[in-house]
Amino acid sequence: MDLSQEDFEIIEDLSATNYGPDQIATYLSLDKLDFRKEWENPESKIRFHYDRGRLTADFEINQKLLENAKSGNITAAQIFEKNRERIAVENLKEQIYFGSE
Numbered sequence: 001m002d003l004s005q006e007d008f009e010i011i012e013d014l015s016a017t018n019y020g021p022d023q024i025a026t027y028l029s030l031d032k033l034d035f036r037k038e039w040e041n042p043e044s045k046i047r048f049h050y051d052r053g054r055l056t057a058d059f060e061i062n063q064k065l066l067e068n069a070k071s072g073n074i075t076a077a078q079i080f081e082k083n084r085e086r087i088a089v090e091n092l093k094e095q096i097y098f099g100s101e
Contacts, residue, residue: 001030001038001046011046012053021050 003011007028014024025035038046062083068076 001034003028003046008045008049011049012056015050015053016057024050 010028011024014027019027021036021039022032025032028035035046038044039050041047062080065076065080065083069080
């Protein structure tokens with residue numbers, strides 16, 4: 001699948017706003033099955049940029065939550081801690097299923 005750098009940036013932007021692979025394929029006017037096949041390959045550029053978009057959005061949200069928590073916002077502190085616990089559980093699952101390096 002031949003995509004431009006602009007297409008990869010669009011993939012990052014759309015995945016950051018929680019759009020799935022089928023929706024992104026439609027937005028880019030690509031065949032959904034071909035796009036999904038590439039997306040399912042963890043080594044593909046499509047999957048890299050999709051995951052990068054999600055990670056960037058998560059980082060920006062958590063960074064803002066941390067700033068607000070440090071300034072005394074109790075709700076932000078609670079949400080930040082809940083996210084921290086969720087990520088810790090995900091990391092433990094990966095260690096159990098895939099082993100540690």
